[in-house]
Structure formats: C-alpha cells, structure tokens
Amino acid sequence: MGSKYRSPTIDRRSFVKIVTALLGSMMAAVVGLPVIQYFISPALKKDVSDDWISLGPLENYPLDIPTPFHFTLTRVNGWERSSQSYGAFVLRRPSEEIVVFSDVCTHLSCRVSWDPENEEFLCPCHAASFDKFGGVTSGPPPKPLNRYEIKLEENQLFIHFREG
Amino acid sequence: MTQSIFSWLDERLGLTAIYNTVLDRKVPKVNWWFTLGSASLFLGLLQGITGMLLSVYYVPTPDHAYDSITFIMNGVQFGWLIRGLHHWGASLLILTAFIHLLRVFFYGAYKYPREFTWFTGVILLFGALGMGFTGYLLPWNQRSYWATTVGTEIAGTVPVVGDFILRVLRGGTDLSAVTLSRFFSLHIWIFPAVIIATVITHLYLVIRLGISNIPDKDS
Ligand code: HEM
Ligand code: FES
Numbered sequence: 530m531g532s533k534y535r536s537p538t539i540d541r542r543s544f545v546k547i548v549t550a551l552l553g554s555m556m557a558a559v560v561g562l563p564v565i566q567y568f569i570s571p572a573l574k575k576d577v578s579d580d581w582i583s584l585g586p587l588e589n590y591p592l593d594i595p596t597p598f599h600f601t602l603t604r605v606n607g608w609e610r611s612s613q614s615y616g617a618f619v620l621r622r623p624s625e626e627i628v629v630f631s632d633v634c635t636h637l638s639c640r641v642s643w644d645p646e647n648e649e650f651l652c653p654c655h656a657a658s659f660d661k662f663g664g665v666t667s668g669p670p671p672k673p674l675n676r677y678e679i680k681l682e683e684n685q686l687f688i689h690f691r692e693g
Numbered sequence: 694m695t696q697s698i699f700s701w702l703d704e705r706l707g708l709t710a711i712y713n714t715v716l717d718r719k720v721p722k723v724n725w726w727f728t729l730g731s732a733s734l735f736l737g738l739l740q741g742i743t744g745m746l747l748s749v750y751y752v753p754t755p756d757h758a759y760d761s762i763t764f765i766m767n768g769v770q771f772g773w774l775i776r777g778l779h780h781w782g783a784s785l786l787i788l789t790a791f792i793h794l795l796r797v798f799f800y801g802a803y804k805y806p807r808e809f810t811w812f813t814g815v816i817l818l819f820g821a822l823g824m825g826f827t828g829y830l831l832p833w834n835q836r837s838y839w840a841t842t843v844g845t846e847i848a849g850t851v852p853v854v855g856d857f858i859l860r861v862l863r864g865g866t867d868l869s870a871v872t873l874s875r876f877f878s879l880h881i882w883i884f885p886a887v888i889i890a891t892v893i894t895h896l897y898l899v900i901r902l903g904i905s906n907i908p909d910k911d912s
Contacts, residue, residue: 560742560778563771567746570770607750607768608760 571607577692578602584629584686590619595630595643595650595661602690616640617677617688618650620661629677629688630663636670650674714900721906726800729793730899736786737892740824743779744881751831753877755870758833783825790818802905810898813891820888827880830873841876842868 595618616632639654650659657668664673677688752761765772803811830841849859864871
C-alpha cells in the first residue's frame, strides 16, 4: 500500500489487534453477562405458599401426647409440579392450650419423631432430643422446634402454613 | 510482573512457538471466501457453549422435554437468547460449512497434498448434519416428532437393511422415549466427541500443509 495511506500513529498490525480485542470482548460480554442471569434467575424466584391447613376435629388428638399429622402440598419447581409432604405434631394440653410443632429439626432439617417411651422428640441425624414442648434437651440444634400459628373454627384445628 | 510470569510460562509451555505456528503462519494472498472455515469453527464453539447451557435445564424424557424447554423460554432469564443462538446457530453453521466446502472445491484446494483434509471436512459436514438431525427431535414438539418420524422413515427405504436401520435409529418400532434418549446421547456426547477429534485433525492439517493459493489462469 502506498505511504499516503499509512497512519503516522498506528501500524496496521496493532490496529487489527486492538479491533480484534475490542470486538472479541464485546461479543464475550453479550453472551457472558446474560449467562450469569441464566444460571441464577431460578434461584431468585420465590414460590410462596400461604395457606390455612385443616388438621381435622380437635377430638382426634389425644390429651397431652404429641400426635403426628401429615399433609401434602403441590409445589411447582421449574417444569415440574410435585407434591411435597410435610409433618407436624399436635400437642393438646390439659389446660386446653394447643401447640403444633413442625417436624423439621432446627439443626439441619432432618425430620424428628416422637419417642413415647422417653417422652421426647428424637432427631436421627445428629442424635438430638427435644422435650415435649419442643425445647432442646441435647445435641446441636440451636433453637426449639418451630411452632405453627393455629386457629380453631367450629372445633376444627387449622395451622397457618407459610413457605418461600 | 506479568512480563516475568509470561516468560516463565513461555519457557516451559512454548507459548510463543504455538502462537507463531498457529496464528502468525505464512498465508498466500487470499480473499473473504477464505474466512468461512474460521466462521464455521466459531459457530461450532458457540453451539458447544450454548448447548452446554441448554443442558442445565433441558430434560430428555417425553414427559418433561417439552415443559423443560417452555421453562427455558419463559421461566429463565435470557433463556430465549441462549436457545435462539443455539437454534439459529445450527442452521448458520451448516450454511457456512457448506459454502466453505464449495470454496475449497472451486479453488481446487482439495488436491494433493490436501486430500485427507478434504476427507476430514466431509466427516465434519456429516457430523454437523447429524447434530442437526438429532437436535431437532429434542424439543419434543409436533414438528420435531414428525420430522424425526419422516427422517427415520426415509432411512427405512434403504433396500434390504432399511428396516433394520430404522429400528436401530428409533430403538424399536416406534418413535418413543428410547428414541429421544438415544438422540440426546448422540447429540451431546457421541457426535461432539467425533467432531472434536475431527476438527483437531482438520486444523492440524491446515496448519501443517498451509493454505493453497487462489489458482491463476494457467493452472
Ligand atoms: C455442530 C453443533 C451443533 C448443532 C448443529 C446443533 C443443532 C441443534 C438443533 C437443530 C437443535 C434443535 C433446537 C431447536 O429446534 O430449538 C438442538 C437442540 C439442542 N442441543 Fe444442539 N447442536 C450442536 C451442538 C450441541 C452441543 C455441543 C450440545 C451440548 C453439549 C448441544 C445441546 C443441545 C440441547 C440440550 C438441545 C435441546 C434444546 C433445544 O432444542 O432448544 N448441542 N441442537
Ligand atoms: S439435623 Fe437434627 S440434629 Fe442435626
């Protein structure tokens, strides 16, 4: 090429290098930034459940013995609609106070069960125990078993289930 | 600092030598038709990247395939972009590869000593067509279902062994969950493995033998 086409400040080689690097980074950004959103967006979506769940007539639950109750809820995760099962324990006190515990261990979410012999809740995962009122008696859980908000309507027991 | 890290690595890995042989090699005076090989390579890489991303959410079973793609399109941010790139990239790749082939043919670039380069190129074209055929079934919508029904039926018209080929492609008499699963496996493992090995050979030969000249009037 004639010297009249030549730039005094930049040679052809560096010009091509700079343009290539610039276009390359632009293309990488156009694909790369959306990819981050593509990966994390399902994690940011909250699938909220907020329902009153009926546990049946109060008479079904014996006095002073934590009694299990199981229910299932339909959840939608991505392309899948699945039913998840949940568990609760109903404790009817002689004083007519009613407490409903979640069966999810407050340590790392294993399910606790009621041991009638020793009158305690046991978590099989890291050998924790809770007393009848949900308080931690041994093991790693940092706080007592969670309690559901409850209501009584015409002698039917309901719990307020919230998630998400 | 960066300079000394670079020369430490360069001394051990021979980066400058790789750069010089791969990118700074001597080429004859060529024209834009000579960029189509690189364009195909770039599109192939893009298919690989977007394909890996699709497989984050895609599920190859009849009861979930369609829903998982609907989720990619409507439930995931930029899912439409990733799928769109993969979808259009597939057709564009076949186009660039085919025009690349025509360039090589009309410039006579397939002649000695480049016959084997041509041969690996033919494998790549069939590999890309195979990727297109198997990928097309994956969305599991009406169009994919019937396209694959017809495609496998065409293979079935081969004399004598046709019925056998059709059954092997479908994994049975009918188009079924078995078909979807084997097409998926071919699409993400088997064809890519063959294609990657062949691309490496193809590029090795291009670098080893150099690019041919544009033929002049005498040749
Ligand atoms: C030569 C390269 C490739 C070609 C020509 C190709 C072609 C195709 C085609 C035509 C579809 C159907 C897309 C649609 O109709 O929306 C598809 C879908 C798909 N491909 Fe590929 N593909 C290639 C590479 C890859 C690679 C390397 C992977 C993964 C490692 C991959 C993963 C997928 C997945 C998961 C789908 C289903 C999602 C969808 O249909 O949108 N592909 N491909
Ligand atoms: S999960 Fe219950 S003790 Fe660890």
